[in-house]
Amino acid sequence: MKNIYIIGVGLIGGSLALDIKKHDSSIKVFGIDHNDAHLEDALQLNVIDAKATYEELKHADLVILSIPVDAAVTEILKILELVSDDTLVMDVGSTKAEICKAIDQHPKRRNFLATHPIAGTEFSGPKAAILGLYKNKTNIICEVEKTAFKLQERALQLFTDLGMRIRYMNPEAHDKHIAYVSHLSHISAFMLGKTVIDKEKNERDIFDMAGSGFASTVRLAKSSPEMWTPIFKQNKTNVLETLDEYINNLTKFRTLMHADDFEAIYSEMKDTNHIKEILNGIE
Numbered sequence: 001m002k003n004i005y006i007i008g009v010g011l012i013g014g015s016l017a018l019d020i021k022k023h024d025s026s027i028k029v030f031g032i033d034h035n036d037a038h039l040e041d042a043l044q045l046n047v048i049d050a051k052a053t054y055e056e057l058k059h060a061d062l063v064i065l066s067i068p069v070d071a072a073v074t075e076i077l078k079i080l081e082l083v084s085d086d087t088l089v090m091d092v093g094s095t096k097a098e099i100c101k102a103i104d105q106h107p108k109r110r111n112f113l114a115t116h117p118i119a120g121t122e123f124s125g126p127k128a129a130i131l132g133l134y135k136n137k138t139n140i141i142c143e144v145e146k147t148a149f150k151l152q153e154r155a156l157q158l159f160t161d162l163g164m165r166i167r168y169m170n171p172e173a174h175d176k177h178i179a180y181v182s183h184l185s186h187i188s189a190f191m192l193g194k195t196v197i198d199k200e201k202n203e204r205d206i207f208d209m210a211g212s213g214f215a216s217t218v219r220l221a222k223s224s225p226e227m228w229t230p231i232f233k234q235n236k237t238n239v240l241e242t243l244d245e246y247i248n249n250l251t252k253f254r255t256l257m258h259a260d261d262f263e264a265i266y267s268e269m270k271d272t273n274h275i276k277e278i279l280n281g282i283e
């Protein structure tokens with residue numbers, strides 16, 4: 001690959017750009033973004049080599065679409081019109097069903113690969129881009145069989161170069177699982193932060209008492225509403241299901257507390273400690 005175009009030079013697009021340039025300095029990475037300040041920052045930080053326009057996409061070997069998931073669903077249709085038959089176009093959005101549905105019947109469907117790198121932070125924009133973000137992380141790929149074989153190979157080579165593991169999943173299963181494992185964590189953190197801010201009026205008290213427990217639990221509440229609102233909108237049905245389950249568990253905990261049933265509370269926590277083994281050890 002010689003020419004890579006990143007649309008959306010924020011945390012995820014910018015980190016991909018840094019890794020790609022580090023892996024092969026002969027590749028030219030071009031940036032497109034509707035926020036000119038982000039493009040300028042990306043240039044200054046050497047995240048991209050040059051700014052570009054949509055018209056130039058006809059020269060692309062690879063286009064990476066890394067913008068909020070609602071905009072991605074409309075932009076992908078424009079991009080597919082502009083690229084050559086030999087261009088690989090992939091998105092990195094946190095939801096997969098809507099984008100896969102939107103392009104399913106498109107004449108250039110075989111140019112597209114739906115991906116979701118399970119890597120990131122709570123920060124946004126090109127200044128948040130991190131070299132090495134994707135090493136040893138999982139990339140979920142959906143409907144790989146709908147992508148031209150030659151372009152699948154190009155994508156897999158790139159993910160291998162970046163040190164990523166691959167997991168194949170259908171878009172509906174992806175959106176259901178990710179609602180539990182990622183989307184619910186963000187809602188939980190946002191509402192934890194809100195509960196504390198609403199009730200603890202003195203910010204000094206919050207600051208002084210925020211040991212690593214509160215800080216690590218509430219970390220995701222720093223995340224971008226611009227990114228998360230469209231994710232919740234696209235994945236509404238699955239997210240509502242996770243919220244029902246979560247609220248049931250919170251209500252159960254409250255009921256047990258109210259009834260002074262600390263044996264049952266102990267046992268709920270003991271069972272949940274199993275998360276240690278799950279997160280430590282599956283290869």
Ligand SMILES: NC(=O)c1ccc[n+]([C@@H]2O[C@H](COP(=O)([O-])OP(=O)(O)OC[C@H]3O[C@@H](n4cnc5c(N)ncnc54)[C@H](O)[C@@H]3O)[C@@H](O)[C@H]2O)c1
Pocket residue numbers: 007008009010011012013032033034035038066067068069071072075092093094095116117118119120121122123124125126224227231
């Ligand atoms: N942040 C994470 O942890 C994470 C992880 C995996 C996947 N994702 C997905 O990656 C995508 C990008 O997320 P991010 O964290 O890099 O966000 P970000 O806010 O850091 O970057 C998004 C960039 O896209 C630009 N942009 C927004 N709308 C645009 C449009 N219509 N046209 C051109 N540029 C536009 C913004 O100006 C910004 O520079 C999202 O789809 C998100 O769901 C995020």
Ligand SMILES: O=C(O)C(=O)C[C@]1(C(=O)O)C=C[C@@H](O)C=C1
Pocket residue numbers: 093094117118119120121122181182183185220
């Ligand atoms: O670690 C974080 O800060 C993240 O928010 C990363 C995270 C996640 O929930 O794990 C966020 C959204 C994604 O789509 C993938 C990864």
